[in-house]
Amino acid sequence: MAKKTANGLKQDKDPARPLLNLKKRRRPGEIVIQSLLFFTGFFSIFTTISIVYELGKEAWLFFRTPAVNLLEFLTGTKWQPHIEEFGILPLATATLVTTAIAMAIAIPLGLAAAIYLSEYASKKMRNTLKPILEVLAGIPTIVYGYFALTFVTPLLRSVFGNDIVEIYNTGSAGLVMGILILPLIASISEDALNAVPRALREAAYGLGATKLEVAVKIVLPAALSGIAAAVILGISRAIGETMIVAVAAGAGPNFTLNPFKAAETMTGHIVRISGGDLSYDSIDYNSIFAIGLMLFFLTLTLNIISQRFVRRFREVYE
Amino acid sequence: MTEINYVFETHGLNIFYGNFLAVADVNINIPRHKITAIIGPSGCGKSTLLRAFNRMNELVPDTHIHGEVLFEGQNLYEKSVDPVEVRYRIGMVFQKPNPFPKSIYENVAWAARIHGHKGNMDELVESSLRQAALWDEVKDILHSSGLAISGGQQQRLCIARAIAVKPEVILMDEPASALDPIATLKIEELMQELKQKYTIVIVTHNMQQAARVSDHTAMMMLNGGATRSGTVIEFDETNKIFTRPTDKRTEDYVTGRFG
Numbered sequence A: 001m002a003k004k005t006a007n008g009l010k011q012d013k014d015p016a017r018p019l020l021n022l023k024k025r026r027r028p029g030e031i032v033i034q035s036l037l038f039f040t041g042f043f044s045i046f047t048t049i050s051i052v053y054e055l056g057k058e059a060w061l062f063f064r065t066p067a068v069n070l071l072e073f074l075t076g077t078k079w080q081p082h083i084e085e086f087g088i089l090p091l092a093t094a095t096l097v098t099t100a101i102a103m104a105i106a107i108p109l110g111l112a113a114a115i116y117l118s119e120y121a122s123k124k125m126r127n128t129l130k131p132i133l134e135v136l137a138g139i140p141t142i143v144y145g146y147f148a149l150t151f152v153t154p155l156l157r158s159v160f161g162n163d164i165v166e167i168y169n170t171g172s173a174g175l176v177m178g179i180l181i182l183p184l185i186a187s188i189s190e191d192a193l194n195a196v197p198r199a200l201r202e203a204a205y206g207l208g209a210t211k212l213e214v215a216v217k218i219v220l221p222a223a224l225s226g227i228a229a230a231v232i233l234g235i236s237r238a239i240g241e242t243m244i245v246a247v248a249a250g251a252g253p254n255f256t257l258n259p260f261k262a263a264e265t266m267t268g269h270i271v272r273i274s275g276g277d278l279s280y281d282s283i284d285y286n287s288i289f290a291i292g293l294m295l296f297f298l299t300l301t302l303n304i305i306s307q308r309f310v311r312r313f314r315e316v317y318e
Numbered sequence B: 001m002t003e004i005n006y007v008f009e010t011h012g013l014n015i016f017y018g019n020f021l022a023v024a025d026v027n028i029n030i031p032r033h034k035i036t037a038i039i040g041p042s043g044c045g046k047s048t049l050l051r052a053f054n055r056m057n058e059l060v061p062d063t064h065i066h067g068e069v070l071f072e073g074q075n076l077y078e079k080s081v082d083p084v085e086v087r088y089r090i091g092m093v094f095q096k097p098n099p100f101p102k103s104i105y106e107n108v109a110w111a112a113r114i115h116g117h118k119g120n121m122d123e124l125v126e127s128s129l130r131q132a133a134l135w136d137e138v139k140d141i142l143h144s145s146g147l148a149i150s151g152g153q154q155q156r157l158c159i160a161r162a163i164a165v166k167p168e169v170i171l172m173d174e175p176a177s178a179l180d181p182i183a184t185l186k187i188e189e190l191m192q193e194l195k196q197k198y199t200i201v202i203v204t205h206n207m208q209q210a211a212r213v214s215d216h217t218a219m220m221m222l223n224g225g226a227t228r229s230g231t232v233i234e235f236d237e238t239n240k241i242f243t244r245p246t247d248k249r250t251e252d253y254v255t256g257r258f259g
């Protein structure tokens, strides 16, 4: 059979031409690895779903009791289980205060450290400092907790006065939490800054930009999505941080925004209540799952917001 | 006062990466408002030499130079000279187009803004894009990303960006090597326009391109010594380099007989 092709040449089907072997081959190794990867991915999703399910189930028991209603739970300013007052605001404000203080420390200092490491430090300096920073992030949080209670709190009291600063206070817990989270933000942001192509920096330097202009106006915006990820991770860590607040922030719900007063955060409350002798199926017991569920939604919302934010503002450099 | 005809003069210029002498003993004068091409085989130090003209090399740790690079009669490597000022006056276009991940408008305006440009920014952006022969193609998409255009357009955007700060010299390191012949031709035509106002130094691998666009050509080659350093073996009018070179190695190279 001769067929004309576009360039006018004839294409013959040669009956004598041996067929090349193009058959699909079996690659058992690929299949094993692929399924293994699939299962690890699947397993983490499965775990998350189970946690949410467990939280939701117990929280449902809590919200179902007649003494509780959702509106009061979300807007009530008293959390006193023994008189059946379940308003989450005092716990939420304490979490808010400690988190806000922590991030006010960790974001600017962490970013500054990241910029220094990636744009200013010599290679040798960077290779020494970064591991140290990462070790800092590995110190057990209980140590940070006692650092807050026995060092930062006395310091705050001597600066602002003993009558203003209580022995347990959210401020000192927040400050120390900021120090704890700083290396996390610095390290992840530094990775993001470092990943910005050299060509972009050279372009800016070639136009007569200073080091600072290159770092802040070119590299930083280009790394924004990675930095936002670092910040979100930091905030989630701050919201979920338990040991520092349990030790230093106070052991009783207190509806206040004053960082010098004692107040109990959501996590602090959970850990204190579950440390005591609670009977299963009591309303107190179920209430901590409701708080847990709140924490979960809080971090989820943050993640969604940050994704929106990143999609909107990031500069895609590839 | 007589006008100095040379924008750059190098005296005994040696450029090191750490202990490695990459470029040895270069003595050339780059004439004003002309296009000077630097040609030579890969690895002979063309980019290194080019980047010595605006102190870009020192962004690589451990580089240093011996000798002098005079820019308008002043040694660029004098202690008191600020590399930021140097790069402000001597612009650069790179081998791979590297627009900022910002809008087309912002790509052009960015440097002018950090240098405190006082005039009308819209006008500056338009005139720079016009000079780079890109205006008609992007005037309706000024606010889309500088990365959302073709490679050839991106490279002209980078040229517009360099022009916007009104430099005296534009250094180009193989500016067309990543482009197709039509985009290359556009860049070459553009260079002929630009040399009315700017001095251009271009590194190229493409012999025809050097022959077509440049007025003077510096031929670089490894000097054959144990250090494997590159140097300028011949520097003359392009015409002469391509038709009557004095050095046998130049002749072999430009006629394609270089092994």
Ligand SMILES: Nc1ncnc2c1ncn2[C@@H]1O[C@H](COP(=O)(O)OP(=O)(O)OP(=O)(O)O)[C@@H](O)[C@H]1O
Binding pocket: B017, B020, B022, B041, B042, B043, B044, B045, B046, B047, B048, B049, B060, B230
């Ligand atoms: N950052 C660096 N560190 C160490 N050595 C370098 C560095 N950059 C270049 N070199 C070396 O310097 C020499 C000259 O390199 P250069 O990039 O200037 O060559 P070139 O002529 O531009 O080559 P090409 O045509 O491939 O671009 C080469 O031997 C190269 O290995």
Ligand SMILES: [Mg+2]
Binding pocket: B046, B047, B048, B173
């Ligand atoms: Mg090169």
